[in-house]
Amino acid sequence: MTITVLRLGHRPQRDKRISTHLVLCARALGAKNAIYTGIEDPKYEESIFKIVQEWGGDFKLEYAPSHRSILRNWEGKIVHLTMYGLEASEAAKEVQKIDEPILIVVGGAKVPWDVYEEADWNVSVTTQPHSEVSALGIFMYLLDGEKSLNHEFPGGRIKITPNPKGKDVQVEGSKRKGGSAKTKSSE
Amino acid sequence: MTITVLRLGHRPQRDKRISTHLVLCARALGAKNAIYTGIEDPKYEESIFKIVQEWGGDFKLEYAPSHRSILRNWEGKIVHLTMYGLEASEAAKEVQKIDEPILIVVGGAKVPWDVYEEADWNVSVTTQPHSEVSALGIFMYLLDGEKSLNHEFPGGRIKITPNPKGKDVQVEGSKRKGGSAKTKSSE
Numbered sequence: 047m048t049i050t051v052l053r054l055g056h057r058p059q060r061d062k063r064i065s066t067h068l069v070l071c072a073r074a075l076g077a078k079n080a081i082y083t084g085i086e087d088p089k090y091e092e093s094i095f096k097i098v099q100e101w102g103g104d105f106k107l108e109y110a111p112s113h114r115s116i117l118r119n120w121e122g123k124i125v126h127l128t129m130y131g132l133e134a135s136e137a138a139k140e141v142q143k144i145d146e147p148i149l150i151v152v153g154g155a156k157v158p159w160d161v162y163e164e165a166d167w168n169v170s171v172t173t174q175p176h177s178e179v180s181a182l183g184i185f186m187y188l189l190d191g192e193k194s195l196n197h198e199f200p201g202g203r204i205k206i207t208p209n210p211k212g213k214d215v216q217v218e219g220s221k222r223k224g225g226s227a228k229t230k231s232s233e
Numbered sequence: 234m235t236i237t238v239l240r241l242g243h244r245p246q247r248d249k250r251i252s253t254h255l256v257l258c259a260r261a262l263g264a265k266n267a268i269y270t271g272i273e274d275p276k277y278e279e280s281i282f283k284i285v286q287e288w289g290g291d292f293k294l295e296y297a298p299s300h301r302s303i304l305r306n307w308e309g310k311i312v313h314l315t316m317y318g319l320e321a322s323e324a325a326k327e328v329q330k331i332d333e334p335i336l337i338v339v340g341g342a343k344v345p346w347d348v349y350e351e352a353d354w355n356v357s358v359t360t361q362p363h364s365e366v367s368a369l370g371i372f373m374y375l376l377d378g379e380k381s382l383n384h385e386f387p388g389g390r391i392k393i394t395p396n397p398k399g400k401d402v403q404v405e406g407s408k409r410k411g412g413s414a415k416t417k418s419s420e
Contacts, residue, residue: 063251067364074363101361132397135379162399171370172382173393174288176261177254180370183363184382187371192322195359195371206360210319212349 047190048147049077051182054113054161055154056084067179068152069094069107075186075194079106083113084154102202113151117164122147124165127181128157131168138188141167150185152178234377235334236264238369241300241348242341243271254366255339256281256294262373262381266293270300271341289389300338304351309334311352314368315344318355325375328354337372339365
């Protein structure tokens with residue numbers, strides 16, 4: 047399953063951290079790339095580029111001036127995460143069957159009506175207010191299950207090995223255990 | 234399963250939105266309450282209180298000056314979400330068996346070593362950088378499955394009925410369909 051995430055209406059001042067968390071969630075759970083609309087923000091792109099360099103893989107973040115042409119020209123299916131749509135688990139079962147590229151659209155403050163209309167699925171992860179970041183994470187997990195939590199990111203400088211008791215971090219071939227005096231070592 | 238979320242090191246200026254998203258995620262997926270440390274922030278508490286009034290349930294957010302006494306006096310088990318811990322799915326299988334209150338600790342920028350030490354499980358949702366918000370959402374889903382997405386929130390003014398094609402919102406007894414001219418109606 048090839049997933050692209052489209053973040054609508056990014057505002058550099060207000061959304062920087064949420065947009066960063068959103069796109070990192072997309073990458074960590076296996077999205078191939080992300081596109082954002084709203085205000086173009088080279089610092090945002092740069093910060094994601096640096097994380098990809100450090101942590102590996104070939105995830106890309108790109109800017110698009112408008113969502114319309116992306117939605118209309120999308121060669122595949124479109125899922126729109128909203129508070130109002132179809133139940134997430136139900137939708138995920140349908141989307142799993144698709145053998146085409148999936149675009150997951152994640153709203154900003156006000157989502158234009160054409161997004162609801164162009165989407166093949168409007169999907170709600172609970173019908174309560176929470177966060178586009180948790181909604182995206184949960185929906186990507188629903189789509190791809192355990193696989194979504196175990197992607198490989200080749201070529202990075204940093205690699206973490208899961209460790210129940212502390213930090214086990216490899217940086218460029220040299221194994222560093224325990225980040226600092228203030229963090230518990232794995233030994 | 235009774236879940237409390239502990240948010241470490243809140244900084245009002247920098248973290249307001251992330252902390253809000255985090256706590257709303259906790260509530261939407263069924264946490265009973267949340268505690269935050271760091272800088273006390275009445276505006277943050279007020280914004281969550283208002284959402285609970287509007288959307289129902291009895292979720293509470295409280296401030297604590299230090300995480301230490303909370304961890305040491307916790308009558309139950311403690312899960313710490315980090316980038317370094319045990320694999321999330323593996324941990325979730327163990328935590329599911331517990332019949333005691335669960336405290337899920339979610340870090341801020343620098344997590345003191347005693348959190349790693351006091352935690353019964355240090356848990357990593359992927360070993361890649363993403364977001365404490367998506368990590369919490371995914372872990373709560375792993376713990377409680379479909380149930381986590383279908384909690385009831387009695388007493389709220391607003392209720393949404395899932396609708397694949399638009400907005401279906403009930404506000405205080407009067408059914409409002411389609412939020413504005415710019416949003417697609419459900420009819």
